[in-house]
Amino acid sequence: MHQPPDNGTFRRVLGHLPTGVVVVTASSAGVPHGLAIGSFTSVSLDPPLIGFFPAKTSRSWPAIEAAGRFCVNVLDEDQQDLSARFAARDGDRFAGVTWRRSPSGSPILAGVHAWIDCVLDEVTGYGDHWFVSARVTALGVERGHGPLVFYQGGYARLVSGDPVSGGPAG
């Protein structure tokens, strides 16, 4: 019988996998909502689906789910402040933040690396998180800088900002 890992060990070991950082935003009854997410991933090419895992305790997710459409803002390497702001428990996350509306009407934050507009597909519970899948309806790249990277509980950036050569895409 294996003992389940304690929370600290789970976080520390899983923290060795670097992730990008996105802010998932939506407009619900004219009010902007958003939260920082590191568990974002592409899911399917045909149909085009993405997914991420918000905690069941998230205070923002119910409003975003109710909106039924949202925008995934891929943060740029110089946007650590936005990551911290959209993960903070207190404060108006959009105060002083410049943003425009995506085709779906969701906030695209100024200076993001890329954005992905989505319509909600399915929400499934896994442990203490939801898995959210969504269909991509519009998307674009905004900046030529590198993306923000989260690694071992801190922020990192790609050294060159360029993909390493020799990947499957050549």
Ligand SMILES: Cc1cc2nc3c(=O)[nH]c(=O)nc-3n(C[C@H](O)[C@H](O)[C@H](O)COP(=O)(O)O)c2cc1C
């Ligand atoms: C880099 C980074 C990645 C995060 N990834 C996730 C995630 O994948 N899922 C999640 O539920 N929270 C994640 N969080 C934490 C949420 O942003 C944080 O709990 C936030 O306060 C939730 O706000 P809400 O209660 O308004 O939804 C992450 C935070 C940071 C800084």
